[in-house]
Amino acid sequence: MAKNMKNLLLLSNSTTHGYNYLEHALDSIKGFFGDDHKAIAFIPYAGVTFSHDDYEAKVANVFSSLGYSINSVHNGIPRDIIENSDAIAVGGGNTFQLLRTVYEYELLELIRSKVETGFQYIGWSAGANLACPTIRTTNDMPIVEPRSFQALDLVDYQINPHYLDAHPEGHHGETREQRIEEYLVLNHDKYVVGLREGSIIHVNGDKHILLGSKQARIFKFGKKAYEIEPGTDLSTILV
Amino acid sequence: MAKNMKNLLLLSNSTTHGYNYLEHALDSIKGFFGDDHKAIAFIPYAGVTFSHDDYEAKVANVFSSLGYSINSVHNGIPRDIIENSDAIAVGGGNTFQLLRTVYEYELLELIRSKVETGFQYIGWSAGANLACPTIRTTNDMPIVEPRSFQALDLVDYQINPHYLDAHPEGHHGETREQRIEEYLVLNHDKYVVGLREGSIIHVNGDKHILLGSKQARIFKFGKKAYEIEPGTDLSTILV
Numbered sequence: 143m144a145k146n147m148k149n150l151l152l153l154s155n156s157t158t159h160g161y162n163y164l165e166h167a168l169d170s171i172k173g174f175f176g177d178d179h180k181a182i183a184f185i186p187y188a189g190v191t192f193s194h195d196d197y198e199a200k201v202a203n204v205f206s207s208l209g210y211s212i213n214s215v216h217n218g219i220p221r222d223i224i225e226n227s228d229a230i231a232v233g234g235g236n237t238f239q240l241l242r243t244v245y246e247y248e249l250l251e252l253i254r255s256k257v258e259t260g261f262q263y264i265g266w267s268a269g270a271n272l273a274c275p276t277i278r279t280t281n282d283m284p285i286v287e288p289r290s291f292q293a294l295d296l297v298d299y300q301i302n303p304h305y306l307d308a309h310p311e312g313h314h315g316e317t318r319e320q321r322i323e324e325y326l327v328l329n330h331d332k333y334v335v336g337l338r339e340g341s342i343i344h345v346n347g348d349k350h351i352l353l354g355s356k357q358a359r360i361f362k363f364g365k366k367a368y369e370i371e372p373g374t375d376l377s378t379i380l381v
Numbered sequence: 382m383a384k385n386m387k388n389l390l391l392l393s394n395s396t397t398h399g400y401n402y403l404e405h406a407l408d409s410i411k412g413f414f415g416d417d418h419k420a421i422a423f424i425p426y427a428g429v430t431f432s433h434d435d436y437e438a439k440v441a442n443v444f445s446s447l448g449y450s451i452n453s454v455h456n457g458i459p460r461d462i463i464e465n466s467d468a469i470a471v472g473g474g475n476t477f478q479l480l481r482t483v484y485e486y487e488l489l490e491l492i493r494s495k496v497e498t499g500f501q502y503i504g505w506s507a508g509a510n511l512a513c514p515t516i517r518t519t520n521d522m523p524i525v526e527p528r529s530f531q532a533l534d535l536v537d538y539q540i541n542p543h544y545l546d547a548h549p550e551g552h553h554g555e556t557r558e559q560r561i562e563e564y565l566v567l568n569h570d571k572y573v574v575g576l577r578e579g580s581i582i583h584v585n586g587d588k589h590i591l592l593g594s595k596q597a598r599i600f601k602f603g604k605k606a607y608e609i610e611p612g613t614d615l616s617t618i619l620v
Binding site: 190191236238278281282283284287290322323325327328329 | 429561564567568
């Protein structure tokens with residue numbers, strides 16, 4: 143079997159209480175991409191209520207401070223920009239609009255094959271969901287209809303980003319845990335990782351390490367949900 | 382032009398703080414179906430974490446107290462049960478699973494054509510979303526993939542059920558209003574009605590009256606969101 147070359151940094155979120163944009167993850171991002179300059183293709187499609195130019199500027203501001211350059215795929219032919227980069231960054235926003243547009247530009251197979259051969263991938267929120275088998279555990283509203291819910295399938299489990307335990311008082315919509323339990327009833331085969339804000343999964347070959355200061359909550363059909371500690375290798379438990 | 386025969390009761394929710402199941406809506410349901418016995422076909426498909434039998438029993442318990450009988454479509458051939466009923470009730474739960482199953486049993490056109498010729502329709506939560514042009518304004522997790530997001534299209538606007546203004550403190554997911562604003566950016570032509578818990582829309586021919594004690598919040602691309610009072614005929618403003 144070929145060596146597993148996958149190298150992904152999957153963030154629950156971009157904005158954490160008390161921090162600037164992506165600031166909580168700067169050390170992890172620097173550790174991930176390293177000291178050398180990297181030319182990173184940026185996928186801004188999840189952004190809906192602001193322009194792709196504005197989104198690129200916001201992200202470039204963060205990555206340039208670490209010594210990396212950002213080139214958004216909306217600046218030219220998306221496939222060419224990805225092919226001419228060292229790595230890819232997929233920003234958060236609406237997961238349905240993200241996946242719809244990735245299909246529209248026929249980028250799904252390209253990104254998957256690049257990452258399977260060692261091209262680094264960083265994604266936050268919707269960008270972390272895109273790395274999963276499907277987008278069935280997104281929290282987003284289905285404001286547009288993608289060709290399919292099938293996503294990059296770069297990890298075997300589903301991430302639920304922005305995982306939270308709280309629930310508005312007196313409100314009778316489902317809790318997050320109830321929503322995930324509904325997913326499990328109709329999807330027996332998949333694990334779901336409830337990734338709390340501030341948490342990150344670093345995929346390096348066969349290892350899937352939970353980073354950050356918070357526990358993650360693990361869900362599987364027929365099992366009681368449970369917590370795992372930062373530093374845990376998810377590959378040893380999601381089997 | 383043919384007379385508009387539509388007769389729908391669309392509820393934001395089934396369970397309201399301090400009330401039993403559907404109890405907040407009993408007067409509206411009685412006023413809607415009237416004093417005579419009605420044989421109501423029940424669509425239980427939105428239920429995920431409990432059986433269709435249990436769902437039917439729970440709903441039948443409420444409707445029988447008002448003098449109506451419930452027969453769930455899972456008890457036989459769904460199309461036949463609908464054809465042999467006086468009206469239809471569509472229960473809440475997961476909107477994606479509801480629509481997926483409605484497509485699976487080829488019920489969408491049947492229900493639409495029946496309601497367009499005067500067959501009464503009551504739906505709550507997911508069942509209210511099913512009456513809309515699409516399910517793009519549901520709050521539910523996309524745990525399964527329906528054939529399409531196109532729904533019954535019995536009203537011209539989108540309902541956002543369980544509409545709420547609150548937001549868990551310190552959490553950086555989107556507010557409900559932000560989610561709807563994202564919908565509007567990608568769907569310029571549709572109004573969205575944020576239907577708070579306890580609220581109901583009664584569609585009777587060309588009239589769409591807001592029932593309950595709460596205001597509803599109206600959203601349209603390019604307009605500032607605004608509130609409408611109970612008793613308002615939505616058909617006079619959503620033009």
